Amino acid sequence: MPDRQAVTHVDPLAPHGPFHRAFLRFLGTRTARRLFTTKMMWRTDVRLMRLTGGRLGMGLLLPTGVLETRGARSGLTRRNVVIYFHDGEEVVIVASHAGAPAHPAWYHNARSHPDVLFNGCPFRAEAAAEDDLPRLWSLADQVFPVYATYREEASTAGRDIPVLRLLPS
Structure with missing residues (x-):
């Protein structure tokens, strides 16, 4: 089993260069939403991350990793790329x-x-505490500003977006 070094540390407050900031602005456009939110793209992303050992994904400059869960009903292994x-x-x-x-x-x-498993390392997933959500959302928005748009859209549909903490196990 790989050690936790397989999960590159991502400081949400680290400054970003102009290319990265431009990429994040692009991700907020309708064109990017259509391109990056299809099921085909998500499936391709998992395969690409596995083929490249996690070095390359469809998120390009975004910090992404492979989350491996067991199906809630089926118990089968499921893999998804997440920011x-x-x-x-x-x-x-x-x-x-x-x-x-x-x-x-x-x-x-x-x-x-x-x-x-996250990038091959064992973790325990827990919902973030309600009182910690404002701070975590502030950090999340630094990493991926489009989350603010997602929260608005989910709220319109009556859904609060959950935040999970992965605790080392």
Whole structure:
């Protein structure tokens, strides 16, 4: 089993260069939303991350990793690429599902079977405490500003986007 070094530390407050900031602005456009939020793109992303050992994904400049869960009902292994950042030693992931009305399947899987692998390392998934959400959202928005749009869209559909902490196990 790989050590935690396989999960590159992501400081959400680290400054970004002009190319990175331009890329983040592009991700907020309708064109990028259409391109990056298709099921085909998400499936391709998992395969690409596995083929390149996690060095290259469709997120390009975004900090992404492979979350491996067990299906809530089937118990089968499921892999999804998610954006992440660190809060101290803990990895934080957001179940945005691009602002869709329903939570992503991986969120339900992680809640049913909280022992997960992230980039091959074992973690335990826990929902972030309600009183910690404003601070975590502030950090998440530094990593991926489009989360603000996703929160608005999910809220319109009556959904609050969950934030999960991955605790080293």
